[in-house]
Amino acid sequence: MKARFSILIVLALVAAACGGPEPASESPGAAPSSDTAASQAATVSEPEGTVRVAFVTNNTSDFWTIAEAGTKKAASELGCEVLFRKPSMGTAQEQQQIIEDLIVSGVSGIAISPNDPQNWTETLNRFAEQVNLITQDSDAPESNRVCYIGTNNYDAGVAAGELIKKTLPEGGEVMMYVGRLDAQNAQDRQRGIQDTLQGTNITIVDTMTDETDRAKAMANVQDTLVTHPEVDCLVGLWSYNGPAILNGVRDSGKLGEVKIVCFDEEEETLLGVAEGHIEGTIVQQPFEFGYQSVRMLVQLARGDRSAVPESGTLYVPVKTITQETVDDFRATLSQQIGR
Numbered sequence: 001m002k003a004r005f006s007i008l009i010v011l012a013l014v015a016a017a018c019g020g021p022e023p024a025s026e027s028p029g030a031a032p033s034s035d036t037a038a039s040q041a042a043t044v045s046e047p048e049g050t051v052r053v054a055f056v057t058n059n060t061s062d063f064w065t066i067a068e069a070g071t072k073k074a075a076s077e078l079g080c081e082v083l084f085r086k087p088s089m090g091t092a093q094e095q096q097q098i099i100e101d102l103i104v105s106g107v108s109g110i111a112i113s114p115n116d117p118q119n120w121t122e123t124l125n126r127f128a129e130q131v132n133l134i135t136q137d138s139d140a141p142e143s144n145r146v147c148y149i150g151t152n153n154y155d156a157g158v159a160a161g162e163l164i165k166k167t168l169p170e171g172g173e174v175m176m177y178v179g180r181l182d183a184q185n186a187q188d189r190q191r192g193i194q195d196t197l198q199g200t201n202i203t204i205v206d207t208m209t210d211e212t213d214r215a216k217a218m219a220n221v222q223d224t225l226v227t228h229p230e231v232d233c234l235v236g237l238w239s240y241n242g243p244a245i246l247n248g249v250r251d252s253g254k255l256g257e258v259k260i261v262c263f264d265e266e267e268e269t270l271l272g273v274a275e276g277h278i279e280g281t282i283v284q285q286p287f288e289f290g291y292q293s294v295r296m297l298v299q300l301a302r303g304d305r306s307a308v309p310e311s312g313t314l315y316v317p318v319k320t321i322t323q324e325t326v327d328d329f330r331a332t333l334s335q336q337i338g339r
Contacts, residue, residue: 051080053297054102055290058113058138059090059179059212062266063239063286067136069337070290078298083107090179090212092116096123103130109297111149111289113137116182132300136289138185139313146300149292149314151284153185156318157192160261160282163320164193164202164233167259167279171201172232175224177241179212189237189263205231214240221248225258232259233279239264242281246272265321265333273326280322283329287336288316 055071057064064086071082083102087094092115102110109132114120117140124143127133132146139148164174176193178186190207197204205228210217221244224231234245242262246269249258260278262269264286272278292314296307321329333339 051078051298051301052083052105052107053080053109053294053301054083054085054099054107054111055136055293056095056098056102056110056112057084057086058095058115058183059238059240060086060088061212061239061264063264066265066333066337067286067290070287070292071294072290073287074291074294074298078295080294080298082294090115092120096120099127103127108132108301109134111136111293111297113150113185114140114183115180117141117143117184118182132297134293134296136293137284137286138183140184145312147296147308147312147314149296150289150316151185151318152313152315153188154192156263156282156284157189157194158196159192159318159320160189160235160263161193161196163261163280163282164197164235165200167261168202168233171203173203173205173228173230174233174235175205175228175231176207176235176237177217177220177245178207178209178237179217179241180209181207186237193235202233207237210241210244212238212240214244217241217244218248218251221245222252225249225252225254234258234260236260236262239266239269242266242269242272242278246277250277265329270321270326270330270333273321273323274330276323280320283319283321285316285318292316 068084071084075082085098087098095112095115099110099112111134113136114124117138121140121143124133124140124145128144134147134149135145136149176190181187194204208220210220217240221234224234234249236242236245242264243266245260245262249255249260255277262278262281264281265283269278269281273281299307
């Protein structure tokens, strides 16, 4: 009896030591849109503790409010923490301080829209040695960033150029405006417009900068209307330039006389399109910038690089919004940001 009891104990111990079958490996997958990403988010294995990542803008434009909504959606689905930072002055020096503080705080990854990528490669590489670094909105292709997520800004410039051609079928003079021309997205958009207008009767007079100062942006428009009264179309390359141009033209009493083409989806810009004061705007999808950036950074924090394309770029397409399409676009946008 004692021998039989001993055998039973041994068998019980052996059974307890044996584990169940190995859990099936997750298939992460990389989705081009937030809808598909949402269905795949659950396939990413949960880490011990909460992943903390950061998203750093290049200024305080309302454009980034939409991107922030995308980061919040990703955070709620993936169970991570997102630190969203907007530099009040919009300078590279301020961005650098923000990133250094974020690294000290212990984030595992940062998505940044760098203001001066050409002169900042060494600094970005130093950050990339400490955290998973991706660029969004404006790229730094010479740096060691893991990936760029955002618009193909040259193609966006081409779209703007096509809209300008439709706006000025007989040709004319164009003045362009932007915060700074050292940002990659500004350079690419400018080049796309210039290339598209080659061989036409449309002449680009100049590109004026404002250092992301909205008052200066509006003053630039007013100065243009005085010094170049023959100008036919004003083009804003950054999001706040649209409202600045609209208000500058309105205050100068030239609504309806000077055409306006701009970028992005600030509410004042969209109202200007709806009212017919702005011919159209080339909109990006900043909601996706935020969503896809957070999603990729979380996967990288968990050791999963499957979301990173071989090319190192994840392009989000642009849309041309005119008076015919603006109402539907505004409805979609309001739903995204919960307005």
